Amino acid sequence: MKKRVLVVDDEPDIIDLISYNLKKDGYDVLSAGDGNAALVEAGKIPDLIILDVMMPGLDGFEVCRRLKANLRTSSIPVMFLTARSAEFDEIMGLEIGADDFIRKPISPRKLLVRVKALLRRSEATDETTTLPSIIQTGKLEINRSNFTVKAGARELFFPRKEFEILALLASNRGRVFSREMLLNRVWGTDVVVVDRTIDVHIRRIREKLGSLAGLLETVKGVGYRFRE
DSSP, rough: OOOEEEEEEOOHHHHHHHHHHHHHHOOOOEEESHHHHHHHHHTTOOOEEEEEEOOOSSSSHHHHHHHHHHHTTTTTTTTEEEEEOOHHHHHHHHHHOOOOOOESOOHHHHHHHHHHHHHHHHHHHHTTTTTSSEEEEEEEEETTTTTEEEEEEEEOOOOOHHHHHHHHHHHHTTTTEEHHHHHHHHTTSSSOOOTTHHHHHHHHHHHHGGGGGGEEEEETTTTEOOOO
């Protein structure tokens, strides 16, 4: 079955160029010219979303936040393709849940390579989430098949990256993961992400776990582990 890609940009020429090359490479393509339209099209659950940042109405960052906050769309990989070049923008994009951040201009050939790499990582993640499907430790239950987390009777929501970090650590109790290992396992080796990103995600996970935050231990100078 063909993979479906949603292309979001407020410049029709860019949408046409990207869409042409994606279709030529065998993809089905959806498109949207602004943030609100992007959220509507995302409801069709594409396999990947290529998202601009600077758009009228809702900008790309806000679109990404809403996608990751919605259980139906939170697992869709998001690739930012933008003229914004500041390191702050890249860090923000990755911290709110994006899977890749690419600066314009980029050749269609290179973009297709990044698209294929991201889809491969997404498929690999989907395959590994089935074994085991449920991780239970005390009051904490992590369901990797439907991306839900329960702490006792409370259901907690975690964006895709936070969920993957928590599930990875919980399924390897007692094993220490360095920041680099977590970055490579969750973001992949094709994406450049700063170590601080892991610390920010761990802090957010702990905040949501509340009284169970102590399950995530910091190993000073090394990384993190899930308590046995």
